[in-house]
Amino acid sequence: MSFEHDADAQRLRTLKHIVVVMMENRSFDHMLGYLTQEGMVDVDGLLGNEFNLDSDGKERKVHAFDAEAHKVQRRGEALVKSLDPDHSPKGVSMQLGKGYGQGLNGGFVKSFEKSRKPPEDLRDVPMGYYTSKDVPVYDHFARQYCVCDRWYAAVPGDTWPNRLYALAGEQGENVLKESKLLERFGPLKKLRNYPLFDVDAFTQQLTRKQWRWYSHDPATLRAADATYRNATNLMPNNFAFFDRRKVSALTHLLERPISRAASFLDDVSRGEHPQVSWIDPNFVDTSVLETASNDDHPPSDIRAGQAFVFDVYDALLHSDDWEDTLLVVTYDEHGGFYDHVTPPALPAGDPVAGKYRTYGVRVPALFVGPRVQRMVLHEPGTLSDREELEQPQWDHTALIKTILYAFATNPRTAVRKMPPRVHHAPHLGSIMLDSPRDDVDDPRNARDLMDRWRAEARRRRLARRLDEPPIKAGEEVRSPAPDGAGHDVVLTEFQVDWQRTADALRAGLRVDA
Numbered sequence: 001m002s003f004e005h006d007a008d009a010q011r012l013r014t015l016k017h018i019v020v021v022m023m024e025n026r027s028f029d030h031m032l033g034y035l036t037q038e039g040m041v042d043v044d045g046l047l048g049n050e051f052n053l054d055s056d057g058k059e060r061k062v063h064a065f066d067a068e069a070h071k072v073q074r075r076g077e078a079l080v081k082s083l084d085p086d087h088s089p090k091g092v093s094m095q096l097g098k099g100y101g102q103g104l105n106g107g108f109v110k111s112f113e114k115s116r117k118p119p120e121d122l123r124d125v126p127m128g129y130y131t132s133k134d135v136p137v138y139d140h141f142a143r144q145y146c147v148c149d150r151w152y153a154a155v156p157g158d159t160w161p162n163r164l165y166a167l168a169g170e171q172g173e174n175v176l177k178e179s180k181l182l183e184r185f186g187p188l189k190k191l192r193n194y195p196l197f198d199v200d201a202f203t204q205q206l207t208r209k210q211w212r213w214y215s216h217d218p219a220t221l222r223a224a225d226a227t228y229r230n231a232t233n234l235m236p237n238n239f240a241f242f243d244r245r246k247v248s249a250l251t252h253l254l255e256r257p258i259s260r261a262a263s264f265l266d267d268v269s270r271g272e273h274p275q276v277s278w279i280d281p282n283f284v285d286t287s288v289l290e291t292a293s294n295d296d297h298p299p300s301d302i303r304a305g306q307a308f309v310f311d312v313y314d315a316l317l318h319s320d321d322w323e324d325t326l327l328v329v330t331y332d333e334h335g336g337f338y339d340h341v342t343p344p345a346l347p348a349g350d351p352v353a354g355k356y357r358t359y360g361v362r363v364p365a366l367f368v369g370p371r372v373q374r375m376v377l378h379e380p381g382t383l384s385d386r387e388e389l390e391q392p393q394w395d396h397t398a399l400i401k402t403i404l405y406a407f408a409t410n411p412r413t414a415v416r417k418m419p420p421r422v423h424h425a426p427h428l429g430s431i432m433l434d435s436p437r438d439d440v441d442d443p444r445n446a447r448d449l450m451d452r453w454r455a456e457a458r459r460r461r462l463a464r465r466l467d468e469p470p471i472k473a474g475e476e477v478r479s480p481a482p483d484g485a486g487h488d489v490v491l492t493e494f495q496v497d498w499q500r501t502a503d504a505l506r507a508g509l510r511v512d513a
Helices: 007-012 028-036 074-079 089-096 108-116 136-144 159-168 180-184 186-193 220-224 249-255 264-270 302-317 397-407 411-416 444-467 493-506
Strands: 017-023 051-053 059-061 146-148 211-215 239-241 276-279 325-331 365-368 375-377
Touching: 007 397, 017 302, 017 397, 028 136, 051 108, 089 108, 136 302, 136 365, 136 444, 159 220, 159 397, 211 220, 239 264, 264 276, 264 302, 302 325, 302 444, 397 411
Parallel strands: 017 276, 017 325, 146 375, 211 239, 211 276
Antiparallel strands: 051 059, 146 365, 325 365
């Protein structure tokens, strides 16, 4: 079927805005599997009897987490850094592989034991999941709009390969590892493992006026595509903060030459946000009074992530173009948390079918907007133009195809300039309606829960700062917030790398592949 005769694709052309938020490291069952048990029986989620075997042959069943639990309590310890499950390619292979006592998807607990060596009573951490009380914003989205229970990470690996697929439809190599610049200058060799890549992002198929990247500092796009870290062409109008009120004066000063003064919240309130807004969560921030990060990567508090996503939704909900806006919320990869659905095999013609056997593990995917059907989205429909590839699945490259079909001047040409995975990806036109719905409930419950959480979180953190002894050198670093309300700074491996990347980008590092 040609693009011109694809009614679903043509429906995308009537959108005015697409906003994408990509969070960090949680599986579908971990965040949304509860929906099956709480009335949404069409969702392929958790029944409550799923389990993995540990190294002693003991069944470790899925169980509900409690985000309210303090980390000294056993059920709350899923949020401490040392118990963040392995999500490396090797770890994912073990989690999905056969031979761990129950066939496919039976290795999550044993992978966790091998990589994290937890105490016996915490071996079941990767089998934990949240319920509606802890993810009220997602619960509202799933019940009022569209939730997809067949959205897979692009590859069975960690953060950067999957984010690169979401931005460029392919995985790139770190350009610093083989850099001659680093060979010539010995002091720079430490930069070799910093995550800097050079892939051609989908934004290159759009005009500059059509898109903007919002972040807390810096933008993942600058790390992925060298086009946007060229010191002679930094395109400051295409990069901005998410919320300028939560950025320090020093950061504003340092970023002035390379970022827009107004933030996402400013742009939306003024009707100045572009056709495509991509929003990075706050990976690392040691200065704001709320949590140190809100990307959902453990040990980040998932309620901080809920508050962040709600801020995006609430701003769009009150914008003039809300009726013609599509908001997408998804995750880069599963973070090592259990999911009961085995990822499908990659199509035979996929360029990385030799390197990876399957797609990545299922991740949450929620599609929000007045013109989004209230539905549970499963596998994509049959595609008549799939050519040499077998039927593709929903994965991150569908975001690229959806955006280019909606806004590229010549959509088919733009898609053809992207890697093969994008050519054959499905798009989201099938979930869109011709006119807005009028049966969406007010998100008052989610809003109230977020407000109460913010107030309680600040009260608890202040109390902890007053009651607890100072943290010893080498342990967690306390937030510098003067009222003591900030979250303790416990950086994950990704956050450490990202902080280094930020330093390199701020220094104006330009490295060619």
